Amino acid sequence: MHRKLSKIALATLLLATGAAQAQDNTLRLLTWADYVPKDVLEQFTKETGIKVEVTLSNNEEMISKLRATAGAGFDLAQPSQDRIAGPQTEFGIYKPMDLSKIQAAQFIPSMLEATRINTTVAGKVYAVPHIWGTDGLVVNTKTSKATDYADLCAADNAGKVSMRLKRPTLIAFAFSMGKNPFAAYNDPKAYGALMDEVGKKLTDCKANVKFYWDGKDQLLAGMRSGELTTAMMWDTGGWGLNKTHPDIKFIAPKSGALGWVDTFAIPAKGKNDAAAYAWINFNMRPEIAAKVATSAGNFTAAKGGEQGMDPVLKQQFAASFPEAALKNIKWYPAVPAGLEDIEGRVLDRVKAAK
Structure with missing residues (x-):
């Protein structure tokens, strides 16, 4: 009986050891x-x-x-x-x-x-x-004169822009409105008031939005087809498009790309x-x-x-980021606990608005 139990115990140990090794x-x-x-x-x-x-x-x-x-x-x-x-x-x-x-x-x-x-x-x-990397604007320079995030809401881009309903859009629009959202990070009340202001701006801008993107394929296809004139996008998305569509360029916005x-x-x-x-x-x-x-x-x-x-990527980076634009990158600092709840509520209101 003891011998039988020992064999069972040994088998169990070997199985456990094998599982641990597989995990390692x-x-x-x-x-x-x-x-x-x-x-x-x-x-x-x-x-x-x-x-x-x-x-x-x-x-x-x-x-x-x-x-x-x-x-x-x-x-x-x-x-x-x-x-x-x-x-x-x-x-x-x-x-x-x-x-x-x-x-x-x-x-x-x-x-x-x-x-x-x-x-x-x-x-x-x-x-x-x-x-x-950075986030900024990708612009079809044949059909749009956008130079900052606020231009996504310009009349000549009506129905032809895209952005994400995520916190980078809130941050970007705050900067384009002349505000510094990072400076309010440690004051939830002030930050909440600023986000409410940005949320109103985004709600007023909804008529300009062809679609809120959540996957890169839809966004890239929209720029390639001409369905979109301007979009908030990551830098390499714009540089990739530029290789086959020279009129499409990644632009560091006047108020600063987000790093x-x-x-x-x-x-x-x-x-x-x-x-x-x-x-x-x-x-x-x-x-x-x-x-x-x-x-x-x-x-x-x-x-x-x-x-x-890739040397081409280096050249595109240099074109998008002359020295002044490079110095103007707004690098994200650490997000204090609780701020994303504030942002989430604002984004939900924008999404639900008609």
Whole structure:
């Protein structure tokens, strides 16, 4: 009887050990589209033996998924740097980074330091930078003279513009109205009043909107077909269109393009931190970072990563961002807890308005 029980116990132990080993060889990654090129994934697995399970998402969904599980289900996530401190303060969905396991020399020092500051909560750092870019205007210069976000509401663009009903649109319109929404971040009452003002502007602008975009394919098709004259869009979306439609250009708005940085952050109940750090350090190698940045069409926080990037993209960046426009980029600071609730209510009112 004891021998039989011992065999059962041994079998159970072997199964558990096998499951643990399988877990140790898998990285569950919650990330953005185009951040995991096939050749990069295959090279990582070949070098480390670690398999990567990729789930595509965006900022809102990442927070929602991790909040629903208290930070379980994934070993590594890639939220934007401004979306970490608030959710961490409210929901505790991330664990502090062990910076001793990060190969800091691979990062552009200024970006590593800026992200450290923006993602610090109670003295602990929760992310390191990966990919960065901007949002602004994509304009068909044959049919539109738009130079700032407010021009989306101009009479000559009636029924021919697109934007997202998400917080970047609120922030962008606030700047175009001569306000600084970031300056009101620590005053919920003032911020709420400003968002109400922006919401009214967006409601008045609804007649100009052909559609509120939520997926890139619809938006890009609308610009290509001429259905849209102007849209709020990310920079590389505009540069990609420009390659086949020279009249379509990404423009840094007069009130400032919005600058974002997507990061690496470790969920609170991630089970494979070793694989997460291995993936981070692998991705920040200059030659790997260049491949990922080229796939994403954006820029990398890896030191030397720009050397291997598409020269056409570099030229387009220079055309869209002369020195004054580059200095005028409005970089997102960390979003304090509770502000997204204010924004959500305003966006819901805009969506429901007739």
